[in-house]
Amino acid sequence: MKALLIEDNVKISNLVASGIKGSGFEVDRAFSLSEAEEIMALSTFDVIVLDLNLPDGDGISWLKKIKRWDSCSNVPVIVATARSDLNDRIIGLDTGADDYIVKPFEIGELLARMRAVLRRPGRGLSAVLSVGNIEFDAAAWRLTVCGQMVALSRREMALLQILLTRAGHVVARESLEQTLYSTEAEFTPNALEVLVSRLRRRLSEAMADVSIHTIRGVGYLLRLAQP
């Protein structure tokens, strides 16, 4: 996995780059937008971490520009900014950024977000999703817990894939229903709850160390079970 870090503050750049390297990523660094363009002409990247206030321009307009390039349209971008007035709506709708993180942040949080955007379908890490002791091969639709295969129905697999892709975040109930039951004209109101509780039982029977939390009125959250 190769990341491009665009950050003009040398101290922050050094610290972030060493943190990312320590987690198995290769890192190229740029200190301005023009430098970033030069580097991108020579190499391709799996993920870009972009600061917004750069000496030669505003990161948001630059992001809009590179998202139109064929080589970059599918590269996930994480905006790292000190501007707290930005919010996910602006980032998501207007710029094509995949996620954002407000400074100051811990390196662990940035890495988690990088992995999360890479796990999305069609991205670098999408083939195998893993949290705790479970691994889900999205290409082969196969779940293993501690290396042992666990049998799941197709719909349970689909649910698990979505929850794993967004592990640590809440997945809205509506979006799950739309994805899982889109082909059915009608489904019972508690169909999703029944499906979730079945998946919970299967994971618990297989001694998986992840848990699925119900956030009533919002959706579901999969995360590593607390010891």
Added chain:
Amino acid sequence: MREFFKQAVRPSLVRSATISFIIVAALTMFAEVTLVILKYGLSRDVLMTTGAEHEAEVLAEYLQLGPDGTLSLVLPQDVAHPFQRYPHDYGYQAIQQDGVIIASANAELFAGTRFNPAWNLDSSVRQIQRKSLTTALVMKRAEFGGAPIYFRITLGRDPADLRWWLMHDEMLDHVIVPMVPLTLAMLIANIFALRRSLRPLAEAARNAEAINAKTTGLRLETDNLPMEIVPLVVSINRALTRLDQVVGFQRDFTATVAHELRTPLAVLTLQLGQHTSAGNDSGLIVAGEMTHLVNQLLNVAQLEASTTDAFESFDLADMARQTVSRLAPLAVERGREIEFDDYGSPPILGNRDAIAAAVRNLIENALRATPSGSAVVVACGPGARLSVRDHGPGVPEALKTKLFAAFTQGLQNAGGAGLGLAIVAKTMELQGGRAWYENLADGCVFRLDFATPATSTAAADCNILS
């Protein structure tokens, strides 16, 4: 500014103009009365003569033509009374052109005086010295049925005060009757004109009331204003431009400070992260608290500098659900549950991001207060309201009055600076709504009541801007 006007009670312009006008009218009337008194009162002779002339005119009004074609004078009792009561002082004669006397009273008073209708006089005035008394002898010609009738009047000591009645009538005819209605009409016209000229000023004042640091770009209209007031309004508008520049500077300053403070904090956090191992993260915790404090201080500064320009209409439930969704991992990590209920609410007009931050503050507080294993319930509606309920110990009685003030902590050792609820209160104040709380038997519920677009003063400000 409103306070300033309350303190200094000033007389109304209409009132002072009315008072000036009444004074001028009273002085004019007084001058007229003085003139009448001077004219009649200073000379007894003039007064007597005029009195006699007046009496002749009064008598002429009572001439009647009888059925047989003869003229007669029929006086009502009040007119005839002085002639009967004071036979030595008042007398009259009504004489036809042919010299026939058709009516008379106390004719002996005319003894020794001469009069001939053939002289064809319109009027004549004579003073006769009778014993020690000067008597006025006045002749006045009147017309009746095309023929002249000559009235002769004599006035002596005037015991019935006829001359003063004359003065009374003169005042009524020449001062009171024309002046009072004229004065009243001009007064009303004056008040009306003043009110009408001041109406655009009241409109300008209403617009000015809507101006505060939250509404930039608003200027007072100069159209329709009286010429004399335009320079004042133009000066106020120039002052508003300068005010906008100050507010703009403050906003830019806040954004710059946000960036400048976050960058060194980012370096600090990343550096501490490199040297932190599990179980030894006290440095990171302190850095986190510092970040939280800086964020809250900036939040306060941004709120102070924010304007209604940033207002938008948004779905309260949608915003609340997103905020709950974002905080759910934190709740789960701390062993608490978080739930969301949507009872339906109308669209809210306000600064969405600021309100989301306020809701986040309330949820974070609730997660700190509620015991492990219990749930924080965020409910939206019914109506334009939102609540955050916890199962904690509730707000201590001692903090009841100052809970929403800055630097007050609801929970001891909560680790914050006590700015969270101040931010919530300020945000709601800006929106036009309010924040409050209730202690329950098993916990506490914080409520946000939002102003809806129809009732919001903030919304009214927006309308004025457009």
